[in-house]
Amino acid sequence: MGGLVVAALLLGIITGNDLVTELSLVLLGLLCTPAAVILLTExxxxxxxxxxxxxxxxxxxxxxxxxxxxVALEIRDVRHGVMDLTPIRHYGVCKAFLEGLLVEPDASYTLVYEKLKSGFKAILLVVPKRDVSERRLVSIALNIIKQLRPLGIEARVMTTPPTIPFHAGASGYRLILLLILLLMGVLAIGRGAYSIGFLAVLYSSASLTASYIIRGYARRVDGEMYVLKGNESMYTEPSYEELYSRARWLFELVNSLSSFTMIMRFEKAPAYVGVTLERRAFSLYERATAFDKLSLMVRADRILKAVERHFHRRESLLLFSMLLIAPKREALALRSALDVAGLRMGRCLLRAPAVWSVLGLP
Incomplete structure (x- = not known):
């Protein structure tokens, strides 16, 4: 749809048809309304x-x-660090840790890790996909605590709400910019620039309405913010020694940094995800054969090998997302380390959808 609108806009500009140009510009602006309103509100x-x-x-x-x-769990103590484990033991503990957390398939799990100069804070949020009873939530939390205790991880159910590491939102004086945009849109309509004026009025009024709705929830980010853009690690099969070496390197890096916040969300993937990946691999094979593209063939082979591990070795597929907030130096160091591990981090233009997604909200 967007491509057709852009093509019509270019056609109107080339042919000099003002009506086609105006209508195409309005339609293109309407398609961009959600993103524009979110960006202006932020x-x-x-x-x-x-x-x-x-x-x-x-x-x-x-x-x-x-x-x-x-339900929120506070990770109070971790008895065994990376340096205390052998490569095989490290792999076993990591696998048992994930299996111990994912006790409820109909929920997502968000781990909020905040590194401070005085230590660290780790909070695990269990967010059900549908509303469940308090008794069921408490039961899930106690089961997680029971599964983690043999691994040397002590946790407790939090009775007081923890703070999500974001700062107070911007002052209301910035809303004047939206009012100025609204006034400029009205003036543009009065001078005959109907499409631009209409979009300016639409964006500014919708952003003012959104700002009123989110009052009391507005927060800001101090420092750099990166989100997970791609996960290449699922297509690789490193040895126990490689996993252990990466973990030690990341452990030493984290201890050398002063402050950062990392929010990770993971949940068991539905059954259809494996089938979808398999179909994607076959589609890439067909395109690679038709256009004689070696890069597509290699990509399809990597996806198919990951799917075979899931179906034949019964390896679990997880849905994973991550958010990194840190000062510039720490953010660049962590971004480089995660990139080596196969987790490609990047900036995001719209921050609100990324924050809601990593907290397990639609």
Whole structure:
């Protein structure tokens, strides 16, 4: 749809047809409305970040559009570090750690790791995909604690809401910029620039409405913010020694940095994900054969090998997303280290969708 609108816009400009140009510009602007409104709202007021509140025996992840019961676990102590383990033992502990967390298939798990100069804070949020009872949430939390204890990881259910590491939102004076944009749109309509004026009025008024809705939830990010753009690690099969070497390197790097926040979300992938990857591999094979593209053939082979590990070796498929917030020096160092591990991090223009996704919200 977007391609057709752009083609019509170019056609109107080339032929000098003002009507076609105006209509195409309006249609293109309407297609970009959600992204434009989110971007203007973030710049003027801040990112709408969900807050945690006390609700009975559990917590409530509250948003401007609703709430959901969750449970939070505080990781209080980890007895065994990377340096205390052998490569094989390290692999076993990591696998047991993931299997111990993913006890509830109908939920996502968000680990908030905050590195401070005085130590670290680690909080695990269990976010169910549908509303469940408090008793069920507490049962899930106690089961996770039971599974982690043999691994030397001590955790407890948090009765007071932890703070998600974001800062207070921007001051309201930035909303004046949206009012100026609204005024400019009205003036543009008055001078005959109907398409540009209409879009300016639409974007500014929608952004002002969104800013009013998210009041009390607006937050800002201090430092650099990177999100996971691609995961190449699933297409590789490193040895125990390689995994252990990467873990030691990352462990030493993390200890050398002063402060950063890493938010990771993972959950068991639905059954259809494996089938979807298999179909994607076959599609790439067909395109590679038709166009004689070696790069597509190699890509398809890597995907198919990952799918075979899932179907034949019964390796679990996980949905994984990650968010990194840190000062510039720490962010660049962590980004380079994660890139070596196969996790490609990049900047994001729209921050709110990335934050909501990593917290397990739609």
């Amino acid at each position: 710049l003027a007021y801040g990112i709408p970040v969900p807050t945690l509140r006390k609700r009975g025996e559990v917590l409530e992840l509250s948003t401007p559009f609703g709430s959901r019961r969750v």
